[in-house]
Amino acid sequence: xxxxxxxxxxxxxxxxxxxxxxxxxxxxxxxxxxxxxxxxxxxxxxxxxxxxxxxxxxxxxxxxxxxxxxxxxxxxxxxxxxxxxxxxxxxxxxxxxxxxxxxxxxxxxxxxxxxxxxxxxxxxxxxxxxxxxxxxxxxxxxxxxxxxxxxxxxxxxxxxxxxxxxxxxxxxxxxxxxxxxxxxxxxxxxxxxxx
Amino acid sequence: xxxxxxxxxxxxxxxxxxxxxxxxxxxxxxxxxxxxxxxxxxxxxxxxxxxxxxxxxxxxxxxxxxxxxxxxxxxxxxxxxxxxxxxxxxxxxxxxxxxxxxxxxxxxxxxxxxxxxxxxxxxxxxxxxxxxxxxxxxxxxxxxxxxxxxxxxxxxxxxxxxxxxxxxxxxxxxxxxxxxxxxxxxxxxxxxxxx
DNA sequence: CGCCAAACTGACTTACTAGTAAGTTAACTG
DNA sequence: CAGTTAACTTACTAGTAAGTCAGTTTGGCG
Numbered sequence: 001x002x003x004x005x006x007x008x009x010x011x012x013x014x015x016x017x018x019x020x021x022x023x024x025x026x027x028x029x030x031x032x033x034x035x036x037x038x039x040x041x042x043x044x045x046x047x048x049x050x051x052x053x054x055x056x057x058x059x060x061x062x063x064x065x066x067x068x069x070x071x072x073x074x075x076x077x078x079x080x081x082x083x084x085x086x087x088x089x090x091x092x093x094x095x096x097x098x099x100x101x102x103x104x105x106x107x108x109x110x111x112x113x114x115x116x117x118x119x120x121x122x123x124x125x126x127x128x129x130x131x132x133x134x135x136x137x138x139x140x141x142x143x144x145x146x147x148x149x150x151x152x153x154x155x156x157x158x159x160x161x162x163x164x165x166x167x168x169x170x171x172x173x174x175x176x177x178x179x180x181x182x183x184x185x186x187x188x189x190x191x192x193x194x195x
Numbered sequence: 196x197x198x199x200x201x202x203x204x205x206x207x208x209x210x211x212x213x214x215x216x217x218x219x220x221x222x223x224x225x226x227x228x229x230x231x232x233x234x235x236x237x238x239x240x241x242x243x244x245x246x247x248x249x250x251x252x253x254x255x256x257x258x259x260x261x262x263x264x265x266x267x268x269x270x271x272x273x274x275x276x277x278x279x280x281x282x283x284x285x286x287x288x289x290x291x292x293x294x295x296x297x298x299x300x301x302x303x304x305x306x307x308x309x310x311x312x313x314x315x316x317x318x319x320x321x322x323x324x325x326x327x328x329x330x331x332x333x334x335x336x337x338x339x340x341x342x343x344x345x346x347x348x349x350x351x352x353x354x355x356x357x358x359x360x361x362x363x364x365x366x367x368x369x370x371x372x373x374x375x376x377x378x379x380x381x382x383x384x385x386x387x388x389x390x
Numbered sequence: 391c392g393c394c395a396a397a398c399t400g401a402c403t404t405a406c407t408a409g410t411a412a413g414t415t416a417a418c419t420g
Numbered sequence: 421c422a423g424t425t426a427a428c429t430t431a432c433t434a435g436t437a438a439g440t441c442a443g444t445t446t447g448g449c450g
Contacts, residue, residue: 022220023218024218028437038398041401048439103362104359109303149387165355167358168302168354179347179348180352200426244409398443399445403440414427415428416428418425
C-alpha cells in the first residue's frame, strides 16, 4: 500500500538537490525542512541520521543506473546509444540545476563522511565503471568505437572526464562540459556534436 | 624581514591538507588549531575569516602553477615533459595523502562557498586550462601529441579526467588514476607507462 | 464509536561553529 | 630602559548543527 503522505519522497528530492549543489557538509536538516514546511524532527523521523539519508540518496542513484542498464549489461546492444544517453543525461542535469553527480558530491568530502555513505559511494562507482567498461568493450567489438588499450581504462577515462567536467563547469560555464563531451567523441572516432 | 614565527605557514599547510581531504565544510578552525598546539583565536589572528584562509590557499596553488609554467607559457618547450610532470605531480600528491586537488575540493561545495573562494577557484581553473591548452598546442605542432579537434577541448578533457580520477581513486584505489593517466597517453599516441 | 499506529510537532539537549574582545608575553626600537 | 607592536591566550558570544523525546494529529479499521 502507498504511504499516506509523500513527505519522505519530498525530503529525498530536496536533500538530493542540496547535496549535489553544496556537498554533504554544506546543508543541514533545517535546509531540508524549511522549504517543505515541516520541522527538523520530521526529517529525523524518516531518516534518523544524516548518514542514513545520504546513503539512501546514493543507493537510489545506483538502483536507477541499474534499472536503466541491466538490459544492456545482460544482452549487449547499441554502445554508442548508451554513451550518448549518458552524456545527454549528464549535460541536462548539469544545465538544469548546476548540480554535480552524487559521486562528485561525496568524493570531495570523502574523509569527513560517515562510513555507510562511503560504502554506498563505492558500490555506485563500481557499478558505473562496470557498465561503462561493457559499453566500451561492445562498442569496440562492433566497430563503433576506436581506442587503444584495455576497455576498463577507457571507461574510467570517460567517466572521470565527465565527472570532472561537470564540476569544473561551475568555474568555467557550460562550454567546458560540451568541449569535453566532444573530445571524448573525437577520441573514439565519433563525430563531435555541433556547439 | 622574516616573520618571528612560522605559525602562519603551519596554519596554511594544515588547512590545505584538511581542505583537500575533507572539503571546505569538512573542517573547522579547531581542527587546525589543535594539532598545532595553538588556540582557535590564533588562527583568526592570521586569517580573520575562513573565506580569507581558503581563498589564500587556492591563490597559493595558482601562484605555484604560475611559477612552474611561466617559462613554458612564454617561450614554449617540451610539451610532453610538461604533461608528464603534471601527471607525476598529481599521482604523487594523491598517493601521499589521499588528497584531491584544490579545484576538486571546492568544486563540489561550490554553492556553499563564500564568494572570494569561488573567485579564487575561477582564476586557478582559468590559468590551468590556459596552460594545458598551450601544452596541447605546442605538443601537436611539434608532432609529440596526436589528437583531433581544438587544443582547448583536449586540454579540458585531460584536466577534467585527472581531476575526476583523483577523486574517484578514493572509491576505487590508486589503479584508477594510473589507468586514466595511461589512457590519456594512449589517446595522444604516447606509450603507456607500465603499471 | 474507540483503538491503533503512522506521521508528525514543539520543545529541548549537547556539541560545535565562526568569530570577537580584552588582556598577556616577548622581541625589537628609539 | 620605556614604549611599541606582533603574536598570541583566555574567555566569551551568538548562532547553528545533529539528534531526542514526549506529546498530538490524522486516517484507517474492527
